[in-house]
Amino acid sequence: MAPEQALPDVDDSELVLRFPGEPITHDNKAQYRGRLQRRLLINRCTACGAWHHPPKPVCPQCWSSAVEATEVSGSGVIHLAVFLHQGPPAEGVDYSTPYPVVAVDLDDAPGTRFTSTVIGADNNDIAIGQRVRLDWTTRAGSPMPVFRLDGEVKK
Ligand SMILES: [Zn+2]
Incomplete structure (x- = not known):
């Protein structure tokens, strides 16, 4: 993600409070931070280029941990x-x-x-x-x- 598109600077406990009842975890917290800015983020592996959802910390294709929450249009x-x-x-x-x-x-x-x-x-x-x-x-x-x-x- 480009620096000008930085996710909102809310800590994890505030994030949980902003989404009552949602199953927020370490693996999906970037996606929820994106929601605060109404941006849909999907994880993409920067090593092999594969997309995956729901969010996981490791790429299911190549096992790289170089996974980045990446904005998509949602179309x-x-x-x-x-x-x-x-x-x-x-x-x-x-x-x-x-x-x-x-x-x-x-x-x-x-x-x-x-x-x-x-x-x-x-x-x-x-x-x-x-x-x-x-x-x-x-x-x-x-x-x-x-x-x-x-x-x-x-x-
Ligand atoms: Zn990969």
């Missing part, structure tokens, strides 16, 4: 879509709709998928192959990456 294609009729209570989640969950193949990080929800769309329009772009919402007072539909479905 991609829906690989999987499910609609939850029930689930754990969560702020901003309405299971009566029902609640969409998608896994998206990220354009900028080949081989990785990022899972979140889709906002601003009718559930009938959410489909596998649909292009999406990244957007942000606020959950429990914290920035959360989400997707919006963007363009046509690839058949």
Whole structure:
């Protein structure tokens, strides 16, 4: 990451407080620091170039520890879509709709998928192959990456 894109200077305990209920660990704390600036970060190995997600301290391809949280656009294609009729209570989640969950193949990080929800769309329009772009919402007072539909479905 370039110096001008430095992550926010919040210590680990404050980071945990900023994302109540989120499973923040040593391995994913850079990603959560990125969320504070509404930047989606995916780990990339600087030794072999492979991307991986969820975050791990070692590259699963070459075992290098030269892993860097790298910003991506968040644009991609829906690989999987499910609609939850029930689930754990969560702020901003309405299971009566029902609640969409998608896994998206990220354009900028080949081989990785990022899972979140889709906002601003009718559930009938959410489909596998649909292009999406990244957007942000606020959950429990914290920035959360989400997707919006963007363009046509690839058949
Ligand atoms: Zn590697």
